[in-house]
Amino acid sequence: MSTTQHRTEQKERTELSDGENENETINQSPRVRHIASHSTGRWKVVGGGAILAAGVSILARVPALLLVCVMAVGMLTVRQLSSVPNPEVTVSRSLSPVDPDPGETVTVETTIKNVGERSLPDCRFIAGVPDELRVSNGTPRLATRLAPGEECTFSYDIKAEGGTHKFEDIYLILSDAVGATEHEYKLGVHQRLDCRRNPSPLQVPVLRSVTTPYAGRLSTEQPGEGLEFFAVREYRTGDPLKRIDWNQYASSKQLATLQFRTERSASVVILVDVRKDAYVRTDPEDNHVVERGIEAAGRALVTLLDEDHQVGLATLGPPFWLAPSDGTNHRNRALDALSCNPVFSSTPPDEEYPTRLRTLELLQRLTEPTQVIICTPLVDDRVELPLQMLESDGHEVTVLSPNPAEMDTRGGIVATLERQQRVSRIHGYGIPVIDWDTDTPLETTVAQTMHGWSK
Amino acid sequence: MSDAQTDDKTVDTEWVEFEYEPPSIATATIFGGSLVAIAALALSTLYMALGAGAGAAVVVAGVVKGRQKVVTLGSGVLFVALVGAGLSGSSPVAVVVTGAAMVVVFDAGRYAVQLGTQIGRSGTTTDAELRHIGLTVTVSALTAILGTVIFLVAPGQQPSGVVVLLLLAGVLFISALVLRDDVGDVV
Numbered sequence: 001m002s003t004t005q006h007r008t009e010q011k012e013r014t015e016l017s018d019g020e021n022e023n024e025t026i027n028q029s030p031r032v033r034h035i036a037s038h039s040t041g042r043w044k045v046v047g048g049g050a051i052l053a054a055g056v057s058i059l060a061r062v063p064a065l066l067l068v069c070v071m072a073v074g075m076l077t078v079r080q081l082s083s084v085p086n087p088e089v090t091v092s093r094s095l096s097p098v099d100p101d102p103g104e105t106v107t108v109e110t111t112i113k114n115v116g117e118r119s120l121p122d123c124r125f126i127a128g129v130p131d132e133l134r135v136s137n138g139t140p141r142l143a144t145r146l147a148p149g150e151e152c153t154f155s156y157d158i159k160a161e162g163g164t165h166k167f168e169d170i171y172l173i174l175s176d177a178v179g180a181t182e183h184e185y186k187l188g189v190h191q192r193l194d195c196r197r198n199p200s201p202l203q204v205p206v207l208r209s210v211t212t213p214y215a216g217r218l219s220t221e222q223p224g225e226g227l228e229f230f231a232v233r234e235y236r237t238g239d240p241l242k243r244i245d246w247n248q249y250a251s252s253k254q255l256a257t258l259q260f261r262t263e264r265s266a267s268v269v270i271l272v273d274v275r276k277d278a279y280v281r282t283d284p285e286d287n288h289v290v291e292r293g294i295e296a297a298g299r300a301l302v303t304l305l306d307e308d309h310q311v312g313l314a315t316l317g318p319p320f321w322l323a324p325s326d327g328t329n330h331r332n333r334a335l336d337a338l339s340c341n342p343v344f345s346s347t348p349p350d351e352e353y354p355t356r357l358r359t360l361e362l363l364q365r366l367t368e369p370t371q372v373i374i375c376t377p378l379v380d381d382r383v384e385l386p387l388q389m390l391e392s393d394g395h396e397v398t399v400l401s402p403n404p405a406e407m408d409t410r411g412g413i414v415a416t417l418e419r420q421q422r423v424s425r426i427h428g429y430g431i432p433v434i435d436w437d438t439d440t441p442l443e444t445t446v447a448q449t450m451h452g453w454s455k
Numbered sequence: 456m457s458d459a460q461t462d463d464k465t466v467d468t469e470w471v472e473f474e475y476e477p478p479s480i481a482t483a484t485i486f487g488g489s490l491v492a493i494a495a496l497a498l499s500t501l502y503m504a505l506g507a508g509a510g511a512a513v514v515v516a517g518v519v520k521g522r523q524k525v526v527t528l529g530s531g532v533l534f535v536a537l538v539g540a541g542l543s544g545s546s547p548v549a550v551v552v553t554g555a556a557m558v559v560v561f562d563a564g565r566y567a568v569q570l571g572t573q574i575g576r577s578g579t580t581t582d583a584e585l586r587h588i589g590l591t592v593t594v595s596a597l598t599a600i601l602g603t604v605i606f607l608v609a610p611g612q613q614p615s616g617v618v619v620l621l622l623l624a625g626v627l628f629i630s631a632l633v634l635r636d637d638v639g640d641v642v
Binding site: 040042045046047049050051052053054056057058060062063064065066067068069070071072073074075076078121122123124126134135136137138139141142143144145152154173177178179 | 471478527530534537538541542545546547550551554555558561562565566569570573574575576577578579580582583584586587590591594595597598599601602603605606622625626628629630
């Protein structure tokens with residue numbers, strides 16, 4: 001096959017794969033990218049040994065040693081005749097179940113078929129597992145040979161976690177028959193696993209005090225209609241009979257009126273930090289700390305919606321906006337977004353997004369006083385700007401910050417100290433920071449912080 | 456791995472971690488090839504058989520640890536034992552059998568480390584191993600037989616100039632085969 005022909009085919013294959021949608025079962029000609037080629041050097045060692053044996057044989061006049069050369073000639077001749085074929089394969093990958101719940105086991109079955117005319121004598125496949133998911137059974141690796149038209153299958157189980165997970169490329173190492181040369185390729189097979197998050201509500205309040213005129217469950221410092229006792233005042237003409245404090249009347253013969261706290265609903269926007277810089281982790285085995293930020297956002301979201309507040313979703317980083325609202329449809333829409341929207345992916349975005357511009361956009365959208373809960377790991381100084389801009393514009397801000405685990409390295413210690421200073425500075429702006437450690441339940445941290453802040 | 460072991464592992468770690476493990480057929484071939492080499496040398500010279508045994512042990516250690524260089528080193532020890540046996544007057548048949556076994560052990564050792572590193576413990580490698588090692592064993596055996604037959608039936612007396620020219624041609628031929636550009640052009 002000529003070079004031009006092969007390139008044209010590759011282009012066609014790319015177009016084909018780009019046109020595929022991301023279904024549960026895909027069968028496509030992957031985009032083949034050549035990564036590297038290298039010699040294993042194995043048969044050069046054998047050839048060197050043969051020449052050495054020939055030299056010793058001549059010097060010592062021992063004809064039998066010449067036979068060692070003959071041994072090498074056989075393998076080296078076969079090596080000369082063999083070459084590495086071009087990979088022409090189709091890949092089919094199926095997920096079962098397609099729409100898993102968090103924690104459910106998903107079986108991933110990958111079938112690779114050799115659609116070329118040449119046999120692939122020694123091919124090794126290493127399938128890329130989504131970054132945040134781990135194999136619980138089986139293996140995504142296989143070494144085999146594939147005759148033309150033949151196919152091989154390997155399957156493995158992964159434990160699904162909430163969110164959107166992208167499958168990485170399949171890594172292919174293709175060798176000739178005797179293992180002298182290896183070519184490495186990446187087979188681009190695009191597929192996503194969407195696992196709907198099912199966050200549990202928090203049993204503690206996460207809001208500060210600002211309210212909207214809409215009835216809700218957030219107790220305010222205003223007397224009025226409500227359930228929680230607020231104060232007793234003198235009776236005024238026209239007060240309803242059911243509000244009269246009859247116990248006091250019985251003891252002192254003076255009429256007094258009971259007052260309750262007004263309960264209002266708040267308008268809240270949960271702002272999730274999904275900037276590229278926020279995707280940090282202290283151990284390659286751990287999830288990115290953004291994952292915990294999204295988890296915290298989900299829990300805050302369902303908690304506030306359960307309390308009849310109007311909740312919206314926004315992001316720092318790749319743009320996303322869901323205006324504050326309530327109701328079942330809105331709840332489903334928000335949870336779907338947190339679970340399946342690529343913005344809330346478990347892998348970092350490719351681009352940087354201007355923080356200031358994104359905050360200005362958000363401020364334009366917030367037409368009335370709104371509480372903003374920012375879920376950010378606070379791993380860089382740039383996140384302070386949106387906090388200041390929002391707070392100074394009259395929106396009460398709360399920072400919910402998943403704390404990346406501390407590292408023992410020098411760099412890790414410096415990062416931890418810098419983060420502590422950042423938290424202190426933000427406290428100085430009058431903004432509460434819920435600093436969520438990996439070892440502490442979110443509810444405990446929220447309760448401690450909000451209790452301390454209200455004093 | 457037994458089911459019980461699999462269950463224990465799952466309970467302990469919750470996920471399967473990648474672990475290096477040399478594939479079984481290649482490892483068995485290394486043991487078989489080493490035994491053949493040691494037995495062939497033991498028939499003529501015991502010291503060289505011991506040397507070959509030491510080399511085989513180093514190869515096995517390299518395969519267990521997953522070190523290509525240790526495998527090459529062990530094969531080098533095997534090669535020295537082979538040359539020593541040739542110099543101490545071993546029969547051509549013993550030399551050729553040991554040589555063939557040595558090539559197989561070296562190739563299987565390097566291949567085992569490669570597969571163990573890339574595919575690991577739980578991956579399937581049977582087809583690839585059978586194809587690769589089958590080819591090496593077959594070609595080595597055929598070459599050994601052919602070489603021995605030519606060596607035994609070739610006329611013993613040749614003018615010395617012809618012998619030198621033939622040897623030179625042989626060395627150049629091997630050099631040409633060795634110095635081939637492995638990687639070549641990739642589209």
